[in-house]
Amino acid sequence: MVRRRPHPGRGASVTAPTVLLADDHGAIRAGLRIMLEAQGITVVGEAADGDVAVRNAAALRPDVVLMDLRMPGRDGISATREIVERGFGDVLVLTSFDEDELVFGAIRAGAVGFLLKTVDAPTLVQAVRSVAAGEGALDPRVTRRALAAVVRSTDHPAPGTQAPGRRAQDDLTVREQEVLDGILQGWSNAQLAARLRISVPTVKTHVSNVLTKLGARSRSHAAALVRGREG
Numbered sequence: 001m002v003r004r005r006p007h008p009g010r011g012a013s014v015t016a017p018t019v020l021l022a023d024d025h026g027a028i029r030a031g032l033r034i035m036l037e038a039q040g041i042t043v044v045g046e047a048a049d050g051d052v053a054v055r056n057a058a059a060l061r062p063d064v065v066l067m068d069l070r071m072p073g074r075d076g077i078s079a080t081r082e083i084v085e086r087g088f089g090d091v092l093v094l095t096s097f098d099e100d101e102l103v104f105g106a107i108r109a110g111a112v113g114f115l116l117k118t119v120d121a122p123t124l125v126q127a128v129r130s131v132a133a134g135e136g137a138l139d140p141r142v143t144r145r146a147l148a149a150v151v152r153s154t155d156h157p158a159p160g161t162q163a164p165g166r167r168a169q170d171d172l173t174v175r176e177q178e179v180l181d182g183i184l185q186g187w188s189n190a191q192l193a194a195r196l197r198i199s200v201p202t203v204k205t206h207v208s209n210v211l212t213k214l215g216a217r218s219r220s221h222a223a224a225l226v227r228g229r230e231g
Contacts, residue, residue, distance in 0.1 A: 017132030022053035050074025057088035084110030110217035113137035
């Protein structure tokens with residue numbers, strides 16, 4: 001079950017998000033720090049492996065954990081899962097690899113964004129700001145494959161588990177269904193608030209309820225689950 005953490009730094013927008021960098025290459029962390037801080041984003045800490053990433057996220061409570069997936073010792077997917085489940089921060093994956101198992105593993109672990117390290121600086125900065133504002137970010141090069149992977153998992157659930165059915169969506173209230181429709185359209189929290197004429201904090205509450213009822217770890221995961229059932 002996803003436990004969404006209180007996020008005092010979030011409102012309609014986040015002007016100076018805080019970031020924890022998790023990557024085993026010091027030169028990459030240094031480059032990311034320079035790039036992000038030049039755009040007014042505060043890097044509050046670094047980690048060279050998954051265990052340190054979890055400990056530092058617990059201590060620093062960043063808005064965003066920029067997470068590599070393949071690191072020595074504890075991998076980024078395992079670290080992502082614990083950080084998300086314990087409410088230490090939102091995870092934006094930044095990796096050199098786009099294998100299906102990594103993409104899907106990161107989404108299932110609760111990552112709200114997935115980018116490749118070949119991404120340009122403006123796109124990365126915008127992704128960090130979007131995630132810090134409660135939205136998501138998925139590299140267009142992996143979006144189709146990520147959705148296909150989630151659909152495959154709902155068609156062939158693991159032994160002893162049951163894929164989310166239509167019944168879960170039927171349990172949504174009218175307002176929650178409206179919020180889900182907006183998620184499927186890719187609307188941000190601010191856009192949902194404006195279109196539904198409710199406050200951003202109220203939108204966040206509805207989004208959290210939708211994720212819980214659908215058994216989804218993120219907005220992108222929820223969208224993939226619903227589209228898989230509709231397909």
